[in-house]
Amino acid sequence: xxxxxxxxxxxxxxxxxxxxxxxxxxxxxxxxxxxxxxxxxxxxxxxxxxxxxxxxxxxxxxxxxxxxxxxxxxxxxxxxxxxxxxxxxxxxxxxxxxxxxxxxxxxxxxxxxxxxxxxxxxxxxxxxxxxxxxxxxxxxxxxxxxxxxxxxxxxxxxxxxxxxxxxxxxxxxxxxxxxxxxxxxxxxxxx
Numbered sequence: 001x002x003x004x005x006x007x008x009x010x011x012x013x014x015x016x017x018x019x020x021x022x023x024x025x026x027x028x029x030x031x032x033x034x035x036x037x038x039x040x041x042x043x044x045x046x047x048x049x050x051x052x053x054x055x056x057x058x059x060x061x062x063x064x065x066x067x068x069x070x071x072x073x074x075x076x077x078x079x080x081x082x083x084x085x086x087x088x089x090x091x092x093x094x095x096x097x098x099x100x101x102x103x104x105x106x107x108x109x110x111x112x113x114x115x116x117x118x119x120x121x122x123x124x125x126x127x128x129x130x131x132x133x134x135x136x137x138x139x140x141x142x143x144x145x146x147x148x149x150x151x152x153x154x155x156x157x158x159x160x161x162x163x164x165x166x167x168x169x170x171x172x173x174x175x176x177x178x179x180x181x182x183x184x185x186x187x188x189x190x191x
Contacts, residue, residue: 009176016167020079023161027076030069037065056139064147071150075157078110079164095172103169110162118155125149 040062047053077083090101125148127133134142171177 009171009174012167013171013177016164016171019160019164019167023075023079023157023164026157027073027079030072030076033065033069037062037069040065056135056137057141060135060137060141064141064143067147068150071154072157074154075161078158078161099169099172102165103173106162106165106169110165111159114155114159114162118152118159121148121151121155125152 040058044055044058044062047055047058074083090098093101125145128145128148131145132142133144133148134140135144168177
C-alpha cells in the first residue's frame, strides 16, 4: 500500500475517533441531566405532598431535562449501538458484512432523516428564538425557544456520529480497521 493511502486512512481513523470522543463526552455530560430530573421530580413531590404547594416552572423543567436527555443522548446511544433494531441476521455476520449494512443504513436512512429534521426544524426554531417564545402556562418557564433548539442539535449530533460510522465502515471495508463493529464500540477501540 502506498504511504499516502496509509496516511489518508490514518487521518480518517483519527477523525472517526475524534467524533467518537465528542459523542462519548456529550453523552456522559447529558447523562447528568437524569440525576437533575430525579432531584427536581423529588422536589416537586415534596412541595406537593409535604408543603401542599406546586410549581409549574419546576414541572416544565422536568420535561425540559427529560427531552434533552433523549434528544441529546441519541448520538451517544448510536455510538454504543444501543438503538432498537432487529438483528437476527446482523449479529451473526462478519465485520465486512456488518460494515456494508452500517454504511448503507447510515447513508440511505440515518443521514437523510437527520438532514430532513435539521432542514424542517431550522425555521421553526428561528421563529421561536425571534419571539423569545415562553411557556403558555402562567408561572411556566420562558425558555421554550431553548427547548426547541434541542431538535436541530440532535440532528447535528446524529449526523456527526453517522459520519463516524461511515468512516469506520469504510476503514473496515478497506481492511484498515481490525475486527470491530463500525458503531465504534469494538474490543480494540481506544478512546
